[in-house]
Structure formats: C-alpha cells, structure tokens
Amino acid sequence: MSDETLANLSHEERRFEPPQDLADHANVTAEAYDEADRDRIAFWEKAAERLSWDTRWDTVLDWDDAPFAKWFVGGKLNVAHNCVDRHVADGKGDKVAFHWVGEPDDDTRDITYGELKDSVCQAANALVDLGVEKGDRVAIYMPMIPETVVAMLACARIGAPHTVVFGGFSSSALRDRIQDCDARVVITADGGYRRGAPAALKPAVDEAVSQCPDVRSVLVVRRTGQDVEWTDGRDVWWHDVVEGASTEHTAEAFESEHPLYVMYTSGTTGKPKGILHTTGGYLVGTSYTHWAVFDLKPETDIFWTAADIGWVTGHSYIVYGPLANGATSVMYEGTPDTPHKGRWWEIIEKYGVTILYCAPTAIRTFMKWGKEIPARADLSSLRLLGSVGEPINPEAYIWYRENIGGNRCPVMDTWWQTETGQLMISPLPGVTAGKPGSAMKALPGISAEVVDDEGEPVGNGRGGYLVLTEPWPAMLRTLWGDDERFKETYWQRFEKQGYYFAGDGAKLDDDGDIWLLGRVDDVMNVSGHRLSTTEIESALVSHPRVAEAAVVGAKDEQTGQAVNAFVILRESALEGGEEAPDDLIKELRDHVAKEIGAIAKPKSILVVPELPKTRSGKIMRRLLKDVAENRDVGDVTTLADSGVMDQISEGISSGK
Ligand code: WTA
Numbered sequence: 001m002s003d004e005t006l007a008n009l010s011h012e013e014r015r016f017e018p019p020q021d022l023a024d025h026a027n028v029t030a031e032a033y034d035e036a037d038r039d040r041i042a043f044w045e046k047a048a049e050r051l052s053w054d055t056r057w058d059t060v061l062d063w064d065d066a067p068f069a070k071w072f073v074g075g076k077l078n079v080a081h082n083c084v085d086r087h088v089a090d091g092k093g094d095k096v097a098f099h100w101v102g103e104p105d106d107d108t109r110d111i112t113y114g115e116l117k118d119s120v121c122q123a124a125n126a127l128v129d130l131g132v133e134k135g136d137r138v139a140i141y142m143p144m145i146p147e148t149v150v151a152m153l154a155c156a157r158i159g160a161p162h163t164v165v166f167g168g169f170s171s172s173a174l175r176d177r178i179q180d181c182d183a184r185v186v187i188t189a190d191g192g193y194r195r196g197a198p199a200a201l202k203p204a205v206d207e208a209v210s211q212c213p214d215v216r217s218v219l220v221v222r223r224t225g226q227d228v229e230w231t232d233g234r235d236v237w238w239h240d241v242v243e244g245a246s247t248e249h250t251a252e253a254f255e256s257e258h259p260l261y262v263m264y265t266s267g268t269t270g271k272p273k274g275i276l277h278t279t280g281g282y283l284v285g286t287s288y289t290h291w292a293v294f295d296l297k298p299e300t301d302i303f304w305t306a307a308d309i310g311w312v313t314g315h316s317y318i319v320y321g322p323l324a325n326g327a328t329s330v331m332y333e334g335t336p337d338t339p340h341k342g343r344w345w346e347i348i349e350k351y352g353v354t355i356l357y358c359a360p361t362a363i364r365t366f367m368k369w370g371k372e373i374p375a376r377a378d379l380s381s382l383r384l385l386g387s388v389g390e391p392i393n394p395e396a397y398i399w400y401r402e403n404i405g406g407n408r409c410p411v412m413d414t415w416w417q418t419e420t421g422q423l424m425i426s427p428l429p430g431v432t433a434g435k436p437g438s439a440m441k442a443l444p445g446i447s448a449e450v451v452d453d454e455g456e457p458v459g460n461g462r463g464g465y466l467v468l469t470e471p472w473p474a475m476l477r478t479l480w481g482d483d484e485r486f487k488e489t490y491w492q493r494f495e496k497q498g499y500y501f502a503g504d505g506a507k508l509d510d511d512g513d514i515w516l517l518g519r520v521d522d523v524m525n526v527s528g529h530r531l532s533t534t535e536i537e538s539a540l541v542s543h544p545r546v547a548e549a550a551v552v553g554a555k556d557e558q559t560g561q562a563v564n565a566f567v568i569l570r571e572s573a574l575e576g577g578e579e580a581p582d583d584l585i586k587e588l589r590d591h592v593a594k595e596i597g598a599i600a601k602p603k604s605i606l607v608v609p610e611l612p613k614t615r616s617g618k619i620m621r622r623l624l625k626d627v628a629e630n631r632d633v634g635d636v637t638t639l640a641d642s643g644v645m646d647q648i649s650e651g652i653s654s655g656k
Contacts, residue, residue, distance in 0.1 A: 014394075015433045016401070018410055022383065026430020028292040028444070036444035043445045044071075044473055047288040048280070051324065052086045053077045054253030057280070061471060066498060067491045068478060069471045071281030076253035079260060079283055080124070080157035083323035084117045085251065093117070096328045099302070099351050100146050103193035103334025111146050113326070116153075119146075119242075121249035123154030126241040130217045132185055134159035134252070137262070139183040141165045141174055141205055143192020144333040147221045147238060148309050149319055151187045152261075156279075157251050161259040163274070166310030167192060167201055169597040173272075175208035180274055181262050181480050184214055187238075189221040190228050196338050198224035206231070256280030262480045263312055265418040266532035267489060268522045274480030275312075275418050283324055285422035285474025289443065290321030293412055294355050294384060295429045302351050302381070304330035306344065306358040311529070312418040313388055316474075317357060321422075336362060341369045345377035356404065357386035357414075359528035363396045363404075364558050371403045379404060384429055386412040389528025390560045391516045397436035415439040415516055417502065418530075419490070421474030424448065425514055438515045446472055448514065450506045455494040463507035465520060467499035475500075522621070524553030524561050529599050533621065536563060536602065539595035543588055545570055550611050550619045551602065554628035564628040565602040566611060566648070581607060604628070610644045612636070624648075 018026070036043040041060045048057070057075030087095070093114030100109045111119075132138060138155050140162050142148040148164075155162040163181050165174050178186065186209060191200040202220060206229055209215045220228065221238040258279045264272040290296055296303060303322055307313040322329045330351050336344050344366075348356065366374065385405045387397070392413050401411050411434055415425040424446050425439040432440055442448040447470040450458050458464040479486040493501040505517035519525060522533040533551040540549035548568040556562035567588065589601045612620045615638070623645060626633045633649070636642045 014436055017433045018430050023430040027295050028428055030431045032444040040445055048284045050287050051082050063471055070257050071473050072256040075256045075280050078251040078253050080120055080153045081251045084120055087113045087326045088117050099330045101332045101347055103338050118247040119150045120153045121247050122245040123150050123242050124157040124249045125245040127154055132160050136160045137181045137183040138162050139178050139186045141188045143167050143189055159254045161261050163262040164310050168599055170594055171204035171207040172595050173597055175211050177264050178212045185217045187219045189223040190226050191224040193334055195335050198226050202228040254279055263418050266530045270534045270538040275476045276478050276480050277421050278477050281473035282421050286316040286321035287324035289423040291325050293423050293426050296325055298326045301354045303327050303355045304353045342373045345374045348379055349377045352381040354381055355384045359389040360387055360392040360396050361527040361559055363400045367399050374403055382409050385409045388414045390525045394436035413439045419476045438513045440513050450508050455497045460508045460510050460512050466502045466504045466506040469499050526561050527559045531600050536600055539592045543591045550624055552621045552625040552628055562603040565605045566608050566624055608648050612644045613640050614638050615640045
C-alpha cells in the first residue's frame with residue numbers, strides 16, 4: 001500500500017448513519033457487542049441455538065490442541081436437515097428457496113423448500129447407490145444451476161465432504177484438486193451458459209478424470225444439451241439416476257466436527273491449499289452472520305449473492321447461510337452483460353430483491369458502463385447492500401450507495417476469507433455509521449487486531465498486519481492432508497501470541513476502525529479472486545519456450561489488481577525469427593488459461609533479458625511491481641546486478 005493511498009484513505013470523512021427504520025427493527029443491536037465481550041463462548045453458544053441439533057453439545061469450544069479447534073463438541077446435527085427439512089417441517093414447504101435465473105432470457109425456475117427437499121433426498125439416494133459413503137469425497141464441477149445446490153446438500157446429507165471446483169478452472173486444476181482430496185465421484189454438467197452461448201464442462205472432466213484412475217463415477221446433469229463424449233460404466237446421467245430415485249431419505253446426524261467440505265484456494269506456493277470446513281461451527285457461523293449482517297427477515301426479504309457457488313462466498317452466502325435461515329434467494333447463472341448491460345437490475349426489479357451482495361470489481365464495471373443503465377430499472381425494493389472480496393474504494397462505495405441503493409441502503413463492506421468461512425469484519429446495518437472504504441469493526445464474537453512485526457498492537461492511526469486473536473466457529477480446521485502447512489501458513493508468524501495471520505495488511509484509523517490494505521504476501525486479488533503469483537509462474541515456466549518467469553499483481557482500475565508477467569525466453573525460443581513475439585505472448589496467455597483457468601491469464605506479458613534478483617537469488621517482485629505500475633523503480637542496491645532494471649526499463653520504452 002503506497003503512502004499516497006494511505007493518505008487518501010485517511011481523508012475520507014463521510015459517515016452514513018444507519019437508516020432509522022432499519023435500526024428500529026434490526027435483528028442485531030449494539031448490545032450484541034457487549035454481550036459477546038462479556039462472554040464470547042456464551043455468545044456463540046446462543047447463536048448455535050439457531051440450528052436444530054440431534055444431540056446437544058457438551059463443550060462449546062475445545063482449544064486445548066490449538067490451533068486445531070473443535071466447536072460444539074459432543075453435538076450432532078445434519079446440515080441438509082437444517083437447511084431444508086426443518087423448514088418443510090415448519091410448514092414452509094411452499095416457500096421459494098431459490099428464484100433461479102438462467103442466462104438465456106426467460107429460462108427461470110422457482111424452487112420451493114419442499115421441492116428442494118425432494119431433490120436433495122433423491123440425489124442423496126443416488127449417491128449412495130453409486131457407492132458413496134460417509135467420509136468419501138465428491139468433486140463438483142458445475143455451472144450455476146439449482147442442481148449444484150442439490151448436489152452439495154446431498155453430499156452434506158450423507159456426510160460425504162464435497163469439493164466444488166469453480167467451473168472456470170481448467171481441467172488440470174480440476175485434476176489436481178480431485179487427486180489432492182482423492183475424490184472418487186465427480187458431479188458435473190454437459191455445460192452451462194456463459195455470454196450467450198453454451199460453454200462446455202464435460203470435456204474438461206473427461207480430460208481430468210483420464211488422469212484420476214480412482215474416480216469410478218461421473219454424474220452428469222443435462223443443462224445445455226450439447227454433445228458429450230460418454231464413457232460407459234463410468235458416466236451416468238443425472239436424469240437417469242437422480243430424478244427417478246426415491247424422495248425419502250433419512251438424514252443421519254453427524255458429529256459437529258465431521259468434515260463438510262474442502263475448498264481449494266491459492267496460497268503463496270504453487271500448490272493450492274485445501275481449506276477444510278466442518279459441520280456444526282461452520283453452520284453456526286454462516287447462519288448467524290447472514291442473519292446479523294444482512295439483517296435478514298426470512299419472511300419478507302429476497303436475498304441475492306451475485307457470486308459463483310465455486311467460491312467460498314457462494315458456499316456460505318448462496319447455499320449454507322441463507323438456507324439455514326430459511327431465506328428466499330435469487331441465483332443467477334450468467335454474466336452481468338448478457339444479453340444486455342442492465343441484466344442485474346432487471347432481475348432485481350422482477351423479483352423485488354431487497355438485499356444485494358456482490359464484489360467491488362462488479363461495481364466498478366457498472367460505474368464504467370454508466371449510471372443511466374441501473375437508472376432505467378426500478379430498484380426501490382433494495383434496502384441493504386453488501387460488498388466482498390477486495391477493498392472497496394470510497395468512489396465505488398459512494399457510487400453503489402447512490403446509484404444502486406438510492407442513498408437509502410446502508411453498504412456492508414464485509415471482510416473475510418475462504419479460511420474464515422464466515423464474515424468477520426463488517427458494519428452492522430442497524431448499528432454502524434459506515435465510512436466509505438472501511439470494513440469497520442470485528443463482528444460480535446470475533447476478535448481482530450492490527451499488529452506490527454513483533455505481534456504488538458499498532459494502535460490507532462497506524463498500519464500493520466491483520467490478525468484474529470481468538471478462534472471462531474466457522475474457522476478452517478486444517479488444510480486437507482497437511483496439518484504442518486496449516487500451522488506454518490496461519491499460526492507460525494505470531495506463534496508466541498497464538499494469533500491467526502490473515503495475510504492482509506490493515507490500518508486502524510483514529511477511531512480504531514479497520515481499513516483493509518490488500519495482501520502482504522505473494523497472493524494477488526484479481527476481480528476478487530485469489531491468485532498465487534507462484535502458481536502462475538509455474539504455469540509459465542512449464543511452457544517449453546520459457547526459461548524463467550516472475551509475476552506481480554499491479555494496480556488495475558477495474559479488476560483491483562491485474563496479473564503482469566515478466567518472462568525470460570529460452571535461447572531457442574526466438575531462433576531464426578520464426579515466431580513473432582505477439583503470437584508467442586498469446587500462446588503463453590493461453591497456456592496459463594489451460595494450466596489454471598482463464599481468470600489467471602496475464603493481462604500483460606513482457607519479455608525481458610533478465611529478472612531482478614537479490615544476491616541470494618530471490619526475485620524482487622517489488623521492483624517489477626514498480627515497473628508494472630509505472631512508478632520510478634525503488635531501491636535497487638540489494639540487487640545482484642543493479643543494471644537489470646535499466647535493461648527492463650529500456651525493453652519497455654523500446655516497446656519490446
Ligand atoms: C480480500 C473471499 C478488503 C482479502 C470472501 C482476503 C477483502 C481475501 C475483503 C480473501 C474486504 C475479502 N475488504 N479485502 N471486504 N474481502 N478481501 O478467500 O485480501 O477468496 O484475504 O474470500 O480477499 O479472499 P477469498
């Protein structure tokens with residue numbers, strides 16, 4: 001974070017008080033902070049009462065084996081029962097769980113809680129018939145369709161942890177994840193709709209699974225009707241085995257700490273981390289925060305998280321939190337500009353959406369498209385807005401508030417991570433006077449601090465590292481199959497104090513409110529998606545023409561950060577002048593898309609003669625970032641060869 005940005009942030013003086021009407025009827029008042037301060041454990045114990053438990057817990061938190069937490073020890077529950085069956089039993093079977101909106105116009109489905117229950121039971125029975133047992137892992141690689149939710153809940157119902165892989169990831173990324181968690185069954189679709197056309201998914205599964213000999217079944221939903229290759233004995237159609245299955249299935253109660261899912265996320269090394277979430281604490285954390293931060297009134301609200309289920313935001317706030325709370329949600333399959341740039345606003349008007357939760361990168365895109373587009377729709381149903389995934393700059397916050405929220409909706413800037421499972425730092429809509437750009441304070445029951453290198457609190461007005469000082473219910477339990485990496489990544493940095501190291505920089509303002517400043521490690525945030533510099537570097541060097549690569553995330557107006565790559569080519573790469581650099585650059589970008597996914601494609605790739613390295617051989621990405629952000633290059637005295645930066649700069653100015 002540059003000093004300039006820090007200075008700009010501290011000049012932000014605007015405050016927005018909670019709307020009176022909202023405050024008068026808010027689910028959560030300021031008292032919640034006091035209550036949690038008095039007794040954090042009792043606070044979460046009360047939150048756990050929101051769920052239906054088969055067996056009550058005897059210990060709220062067991063932290064004896066820190067950092068391996070156990071929450072609600074001795075308790076047993078079934079997640080699918082909590083998300084579906086109990087609402088049906090409460091007489092809400094006819095209530096809509098999802099207004100599903102497909103990307104093609106008029107391709108919509110309303111799914112009631114009753115219908116969802118039947119489908120989940122059918123899918124659970126089908127999975128059992130395919131031999132899936134409690135504890136087995138199931139990979140899910142799907143578009144944004146109702147069957148994706150059904151598949152997740154069916155897994156949860158039978159105690160088979162799922163790992164949902166974002167449909168934009170490549171077959172190699174899918175293969176690595178299937179192998180890492182040893183999934184034996186994959187659930188997918190022929191394809192999904194994306195930008196007005198069917199986008200295939202099944203070929204990527206076929207390719208991935210050809211290298212996963214232990215996968216015995218691939219369950220395929222027919223969504224687009226496109227042709228698919230078929231492997232007899234392995235592939236089965238969803239409509240053959242799920243839709244004909246019995247709608248009766250008795251849900252078994254599982255221990256609180258039974259694994260619910262593994263979600264892979266980029267870390268600082270090339271290998272993605274399998275974040276493990278478990279049953280009881282996760283559902284307590286997501287359902288409480290969904291109710292508290294979005295002030296959810298299940299009877300009247302129409303809630304919309306405009307994110308993909310393949311990310312944690314979709315897991316916690318499209319699927320588990322909202323369903324545990326019996327909410328009615330919108331779920332949209334496609335892109336915001338298909339078939340036109342007003343699609344989101346049309347959806348909000350049509351369904352009377354009251355709460356919208358999305359990412360700053362989307363907001364900045366809408367800003368670019370112009371305020372007249374949302375102005376054409378009636379957005380008066382909205383009463384609350386949320387933001388997630390990256391820092392929301394004050395301009396985007398104000399634009400969102402004014403042009404989408406009609407100046408009446410408070411904006412909840414929610415900070416959290418795949419690892420935290422639940423919202424952690426956020427305003428409370430009936431309590432907080434929001435500041436544009438600040439995520440404000442740790443939620444009740446959560447303890448965050450900003451510390452220096454020694455782990456000492458920096459105090460108001462200062463910046464440092466964001467840490468979480470106490471365990472919380474939806475926290476990750478470990479990294480799948482790698483307890484050591486779990487300890488090293490999150491707990492070693494401030495081992496003495498026992499703090500969780502989030503990997504984000506943050507600043508406390510003079511009031512003690514928190515401003516997030518971005519990652520402090522080699523993780524980039526592009527359009528709210530986490531990407532690892534090392535992972536993209538490995539993808540680049542796996543191309544035969546690349547000798548070395550360095551990747552940095554440089555500031556980008558629209559996507560927050562953009563991937564900028566610097567590559568050194570192998571001697572032979574340009575021999576004989578047989579290949580124009582433009583073609584090669586395209587080839588390299590496509591290669592990264594193939595290895596990881598289109599989201600990881602570098603925005604720019606610069607061919608350089610050398611990379612700046614320290615005497616110990618470490619690439620100084622900081623300097624490359626200066627180049628990518630058009631700044632004067634900082635201190636180069638620690639470079640092994642200080643002439644390198646001149647060569648790189650010359651390369652840029654000569655347009656190479
Ligand atoms: C960033 C997404 C600032 C942060 C839920 C974090 C944010 C990473 C915010 C987690 C926010 C998320 N303000 N930064 N409101 N929300 N981040 O795991 O760097 O995909 O560490 O989880 O996104 O990304 P992840």
